[in-house]
Amino acid sequence: MKICVAGLGLIGGSLAKAIKKNTDETVYGLDINRETIASALAQETIDGELTPKELGCCDMVILGLYPQATIDFINENKGYFRKGSIVIDTCGIKQSVVEAAETALEGTGVSFLGCHPMAGREFWGFAYALDNLFDRASFIMTPTEKTPAEVVEKVKGFALKIGFAGCVTATPREHDEVIAFTSQLAHVVSSAYIKSPSLFKQAGFSAGSFKDLTRVAKLNEDMWTSLFLLNREPLLFEIDHIIKALTDYRDAIRDGDSDRLHELLKEGRELKEQSIRNDVKKA
Amino acid sequence: MKICVAGLGLIGGSLAKAIKKNTDETVYGLDINRETIASALAQETIDGELTPKELGCCDMVILGLYPQATIDFINENKGYFRKGSIVIDTCGIKQSVVEAAETALEGTGVSFLGCHPMAGREFWGFAYALDNLFDRASFIMTPTEKTPAEVVEKVKGFALKIGFAGCVTATPREHDEVIAFTSQLAHVVSSAYIKSPSLFKQAGFSAGSFKDLTRVAKLNEDMWTSLFLLNREPLLFEIDHIIKALTDYRDAIRDGDSDRLHELLKEGRELKEQSIRNDVKKA
Helix, strand or coil: EEEEECCHHHHHHHHHHHHHCCCCCCCECCCCCCCHHHHHHHHHCCEEECCCHHHHHHCCCEEEECCCHHHHHHHHHHCCCCCEEEEEEEECCCCCHHHHHHHHCCCCCCCEEEEECCCCCCCHHHHCCCCCCCCEEEEECCCCCCCCCHHHHHHHHHHHHHCEEEECCCCCHEEEEEEHHHHHHHHHHHHHHCCCCCCHEEEEEEEHHHHHHHHHCCCCEEEEEEEHHHCHHHHHHHHHHHHHHHHHHHHCCCHHHHHHHHHHHHHHHEEEHHHHHHHHHCC | EEEEEEEECCCHHHHHHHHHHHCCCCCEEEECCCCHHHHHCCCCCCEEEEEEEEHHHHHHEEEEECCHHHHHHHHCCCCCCCCCCEEECCCCCCCHHHHHHCCCCCCCCEEEEEEEEECCCCCCCCCHCCCCCCCCCCEECCCCCCCCHHHHHHHHHHHCCCCCCCCEEECHHHHHHHHCCCCCCCCHHHHCCCCCCCHHHHHCCCCCHHHHHHHHCCCCCEEEHHHHCCHHHEEEEEEHHHHHHHHHHHHHHHCCCHHHHHHHHHHHHHHHHHHHHHEEEEE
């Protein structure tokens, strides 16, 4: 199989490295940054460079681009993909990307499958790409009624082969709703947490909990601004919900209501324990 | 030196184990739970059991008890401590405990030093105690004008000997204000985060950020209810601050204000990076 990875950042670069490590497929790279291509060639992450016009040689094209860039790339280059080939993206939101991609590729004989590899780092760019970034990660696929079943099977086999721990499918809408909670809200809360006036008094006063709560505040604001605004409704629902929940704790503490506070904390512990049990069952 | 650890839970039990592992001191245990004492003896975590009336044989008494139990223990047993001996506690809040302890021990010739070993687990009880729980942890001491300097030096040397990575001192008030941010707020936010209606839709949709943000929701509600209510003002300040910060993000997303959202996220990233640099410098 000939594969092109377009956009060799943290995610695209790590995917290219994982393919080279785990398979014998030919991997091409495409990136607007000359240094990235030079590094990828030097590290043998890619076997060669392609221009968009040469994409017709590929059986699979993986887009490691931001949401709007993904949509633009497909619209600009849809005439170059080979009939029968598969195009997948790696964006953190799916509904808007999948709709635009399917509309653009309508009638071209090219299959699109929305994908979201569930891993990341607090660093970005090809320099931080790792061949094992996805080793314990989940690979989410969001097929629609337009996606041929054999394309889903093929991409699933491919994801498992390059090292993902498992694959799950969801509709684009389900994906966006759940990701608003598991990933986007985490980034919002972490970024809000770090803004306390107490921040620079804390050296030597932190155990693991502070580090955990603020780790992802070190985020790429260009990417996350776009991801948040493309997933407004589900994310607003989650932010409003945690503000409401925090207000419950605040009121109980303000009122010195020990029973209420105890109940709120107990509920939280039980939900966390139940969520751990569910994860173990599904793993 | 003869040392008694009163309260062999996660923290007291781990301290007893760390003393046995790293020193030749004699370690006695005191606990209201018979099984805990039996386990501690069987595992050679303690050399023997003491009753409160026998505390006079000890050079140092370490209290591994909740805040109110710490205060009660000192009040009930202040007549048994040896003149010239040192009593330290391990509570997560300091002002109320230190004030009560110093008042109780006034004129007894026993020195009290408020201490807070900065480590924990999402489990509690002697069964989870570890001899290396504190290996990369900070040991906070909160001396007052009543604490002899040589007592601080002695406890500091002891903490480093049993494996703590470093010691810091602060006033009890400073401690409580900073801990409201680094530890208590983390537990409140984590507990609030887990309460989303989206919780049980998330299997396979989580990368590290969800796990990090919700890890400490698995907390001991008896202990944390008491810690929160004994530190109301600083904790309310932090909860109100994060609610306000979250509201800023919420409004920017609701209004589709890309510039504002980008700025909020950028500020958060820069604060996190600055905080990491400060930690490295102070380490």
